[in-house]
Amino acid sequence: MxxxxxxxxVRKVFRWRGPRQRAETLKGAxxxxxxxxxxxxxxALDGVDFEVAPGEAVAIIGANGSGKSTxxxxxxxxxxxxxxxxxxxxxxxxxxxxxxxxxxxxxxRENVLINGMLLGLTRAEVGARMPEIVRFAELGDFIDQPVKxxxxxxxxxxxxxxxxxxxxxxxxxxxxxxxxDEVFTRRCLDRLARMRQRGxxxxxxxxxxxxxxxxxxxxLYLERGRVAAAGPADAVVARYRSDAAGLAAxxxxxxxxxxxVEEGRRWGNGDVEILAVEAVAGxxxxxxLASGEPxxxxxxxxxxxxxxxxxxxxxWHRADGTHVSGHNTELAGLAPLxxxxxxxxxxxxxxxxxxxxxxxxxxxVHARDGLAYDYWRDALRLRVTGAVEWPGVxxxxxxxxxxxxxxxxx
Amino acid sequence: xxxxxxxxxQRALVAVLVRRELDARYRASFxxxxxxxxxxxxLLAVYAVVFTFIFSPRFPGGEPYPLFLFAGLLPWLFFSGAxxxxxxxxxxxxxxxxxxxxxxxxxxxxTVLSHLVHHLLALPILLAALAAAALAGLHTFPWTIWLLPxxxxxxxxxxxxxxxxxxxxxxxxxxxxxxxxxxxxxxxFASPIIYTLDGLExxxxxxxxxxxxxxxxxxxxxxDVVFTGRVPTPGAWATAAAxxxxxxxxxxxxxxxxxxxxxxxx
Numbered sequence: 240m241x242x243x244x245x246x247x248x249v250r251k252v253f254r255w256r257g258p259r260q261r262a263e264t265l266k267g268a269x270x271x272x273x274x275x276x277x278x279x280x281x282x283a284l285d286g287v288d289f290e291v292a293p294g295e296a297v298a299i300i301g302a303n304g305s306g307k308s309t310x311x312x313x314x315x316x317x318x319x320x321x322x323x324x325x326x327x328x329x330x331x332x333x334x335x336x337x338x339x340x341x342x343x344x345x346x347x348r349e350n351v352l353i354n355g356m357l358l359g360l361t362r363a364e365v366g367a368r369m370p371e372i373v374r375f376a377e378l379g380d381f382i383d384q385p386v387k388x389x390x391x392x393x394x395x396x397x398x399x400x401x402x403x404x405x406x407x408x409x410x411x412x413x414x415x416x417x418x419x420d421e422v423f424t425r426r427c428l429d430r431l432a433r434m435r436q437r438g439x440x441x442x443x444x445x446x447x448x449x450x451x452x453x454x455x456x457x458x459l460y461l462e463r464g465r466v467a468a469a470g471p472a473d474a475v476v477a478r479y480r481s482d483a484a485g486l487a488a489x490x491x492x493x494x495x496x497x498x499x500v501e502e503g504r505r506w507g508n509g510d511v512e513i514l515a516v517e518a519v520a521g522x523x524x525x526x527x528l529a530s531g532e533p534x535x536x537x538x539x540x541x542x543x544x545x546x547x548x549x550x551x552x553x554x555w556h557r558a559d560g561t562h563v564s565g566h567n568t569e570l571a572g573l574a575p576l577x578x579x580x581x582x583x584x585x586x587x588x589x590x591x592x593x594x595x596x597x598x599x600x601x602x603x604v605h606a607r608d609g610l611a612y613d614y615w616r617d618a619l620r621l622r623v624t625g626a627v628e629w630p631g632v633x634x635x636x637x638x639x640x641x642x643x644x645x646x647x648x649x
Numbered sequence: 650x651x652x653x654x655x656x657x658x659q660r661a662l663v664a665v666l667v668r669r670e671l672d673a674r675y676r677a678s679f680x681x682x683x684x685x686x687x688x689x690x691x692l693l694a695v696y697a698v699v700f701t702f703i704f705s706p707r708f709p710g711g712e713p714y715p716l717f718l719f720a721g722l723l724p725w726l727f728f729s730g731a732x733x734x735x736x737x738x739x740x741x742x743x744x745x746x747x748x749x750x751x752x753x754x755x756x757x758x759x760t761v762l763s764h765l766v767h768h769l770l771a772l773p774i775l776l777a778a779l780a781a782a783a784l785a786g787l788h789t790f791p792w793t794i795w796l797l798p799x800x801x802x803x804x805x806x807x808x809x810x811x812x813x814x815x816x817x818x819x820x821x822x823x824x825x826x827x828x829x830x831x832x833x834x835x836x837x838f839a840s841p842i843i844y845t846l847d848g849l850e851x852x853x854x855x856x857x858x859x860x861x862x863x864x865x866x867x868x869x870x871x872x873d874v875v876f877t878g879r880v881p882t883p884g885a886w887a888t889a890a891a892x893x894x895x896x897x898x899x900x901x902x903x904x905x906x907x908x909x910x911x912x913x914x915x
Contacts, residue, residue: 253913317750317912331750339748344673353669356662357751 241329242293242408242440244314248323251284251309251464283309285464286323293329293408294523296441298455298472300448300479305461307444311335311411314442329408329440332358336413337398343387347378350386351401358405368404375400375430396423403430409440422628425595428454429624432527436520448476453526453597453622507605507613510546511578514539516602516618519585530625530634531592537585538602540613545579548606553586558597563632569607592636594629597622652754652813652901652908659755663762666755670763685770689726693719693778708845710877713787716778720876721842721868723771724804728811728864729833731764735812736819736826739911746912753911754904757812765805772797775875791878799886800874803867806893810900817907820914840864863892 284306291297299307312318313325315333340357341350351372355365373382376396381389389397403410410431431454435441445451451458451472458475460468460482468478517524520534528534536553552567568575568584600619605611625634656663675684697715700706711717738756745751776794783790819825839862846856846865859865866888873879881889 312747315750317747319909333748333750336744336748340742340745342669342673345669349665349669349672353662353665354749356665357745357749362661362665 240293242438243326243328244291244409244440244442245326246287246289246310246313246323247326249284249287249313249320249325250282250322251306251313251318252321253281253283282464284313284320284461287461287464287466289459289466289469291440291442293440294435294438295457296435296443296455298443298445298451298458299461300445300451300458300476301461301467302483304463306464307461308335308413310459310461311413311442311444314409315411327409330359330405331409331411332402332405332407333411334399334402334413335411337395337402338386339398341386341394341398344385346384347376347382347386347389347397351382351397354398354401355405358402358407360405372397372400372404375403375426392420392423399427399430403434407439409442410434412441412443412445414445425624425628426626428527428622429529429595429626432525432529432622432624433532435523435525435527436529436532438521438523448480452476453620456524456526504616505614507603507611509613510542510544511549511604511612512541512543513602513604513613513615513618514541514581516600516615518600518619518621526620527622527624528591530595530623530629531590531636533587533589534591535585535587536600536602536619537583538604539581539583540604541581542578545577546606546612547575547577548608549575549578549612550605550607551584551586552601552603552605554601554603556599556601557632558599561632563593563598567603575607590636591623592634593623594632594634595623595625596632652904655752655754656758659752662751663755663758666759667763667766670759671766685767686774688767689719689723689771689774692722693774696722706844709847711845713782716782716788717872717876718843719775719778720872721840723768723775723875724801724867724871725837725840725842726771727764727768728804728808729837730767731761731808732811732815732829732833733826734760734764735815736829738812739816739820753817753908754813757809757816757904760816761805761809761812764808768801779875789878791874791876793874793878793880796874796880797871800871800881800889803889803893804871807864807867807896810893810896810898813897813900814903817904817911820911821907836862836864840868842868845869863896866892 287306287310289297299310301307309318311333312335313320314327315331315335316327317333317335319325340354342353348369351369352362352365355368356362360368373379376382376393376399378393378397381393386394386397412431431441441455443451443455455472457470458468458472458479459466460475460479462482467482468475515538517537518528518534519525519537520528520532525534538551538553550567550569552565552569554565555563557563566586598621599617600621601614601616602618603611603614605614627634693715696718700714700718706714708714708717735757738760739746739753742756746753746756779788779790779794782788815825815829819829839859841859846859846869851859866885870881870885870889873881873885
């Protein structure tokens, strides 16, 4: 199926000779044959198995030298495994170094053509996407200047714009979001979130653990070339954090679905238990949502003791505590009859016109008089992204009309 | 020969990269594409002066000598230029190979083809010089020149083979480029470019050694066609074609052997 990645027993060994030198010299090969130094080996990956389903976002985390980038390069077909198999289906774009391979002497436009064709587009396809690429990269007339005249920001923006314009089935991202400024990073994230909603598979290598938990469904934690943990992103990140702090987490921390049960964050008599709250769009769960896009919040619950008086509610607020909205089934006019078996309740939004930022959602099931069966604060963390930075919390779709003022094209 | 298949599948990309190569070379220069014409023109002028007024070597069938030399030099410059650039092509394009992922075969192909374009751009100068010499009554115009594509083909094959081998070896042996420069020098003087084989009086062993030079047949066939005005013998054609085909086959074999480790080594 397009967009799937499968690693089975993948081993990658790098070898090099000589004391320090990476490349052997011809002289060395000819005249030192007798006492040639044994090849030194570095095992970058050792028996790595994992699968990524189409449309999934998986992060690979681990210390430097743990094999993260090697994994990515294997998935991208840049390297081949020493042993084992790597199966990748669909068109792959690797965002390993933005703008790598731009030729400094020729114009941005020609470089876009070459890079686009390297990524598998035809000449005509690159031509058709050129205006959008130029717009995203905010290059304007600079597109027809030699790339050597570009600022590093322009360089990186153009690199990103070309790579995403290739419309891959699989996007491999190696730390590239760390290079730009804040605004650029946010715009990239927004673009990536939109691509995720279209079902593009993503594999992300990052040291930014906040980003990993916000962006990825699952994570793979590599330690010296082996998989140390794999599972839901939050759990794996927690495990990695505790390992990094020198405290090995109990293995349950990874296998059990994490639920940080802290004093004051969750309460209720437990007649009904909320199992999970997730945001879904376009068929898959997500943690990053593009502003203005539709979205559904889904609450899965387990009934311990049947009840007849119940209300499901959701409350949105910003990470800084600002309340955004609260709504529930009672306000929506739904009259409860009976809640006896486990099931799901979902709330769909035609669009989520929120300003970019981090949002927390509380989920609750309670009686009409407010008696909580299960009240879960901050059950879901969502990052909303947008092309433009908005002040405030509301980012409505809008249209301006005017009579009198004269406007120029920006 | 999978290398050729890959290059063919990526022909649109190869074409764009060849353009880039030519553009990048000429964009920064004042005269732009005229350099392609000017380079051989200046070369011809220098040879004409030096070998008419300073030295005047005599070889049977080598008159006028500047033109004779030019006809021998043109394909040689194509070959040696491509091989010298070939030693850097994979190293220079390392970022594309390691960060963007693309089949490595296309870069040797781009090197060979961009040098082929330079060669083709120099041909009008050769034609003009031949026509001028014919008008001045110095030399009869070689009507065999229409066989030029056939005479160029062995050069193209040989250059492709040599570039394939050199490009991948240079990734693994960084000092290869210096060696390639010296080897090309040796090969230049061992090839009948500034002389003809039948015009030499050499000790037997040296003559036999020179006859072993695989490029000799290529030089002779090319010059017969564009200068002497003689249709090469079937034997000469066959030898040149065999040398080209063998070079390509060997080069492709070396390339295939080393291609897997290219990305790790650049």
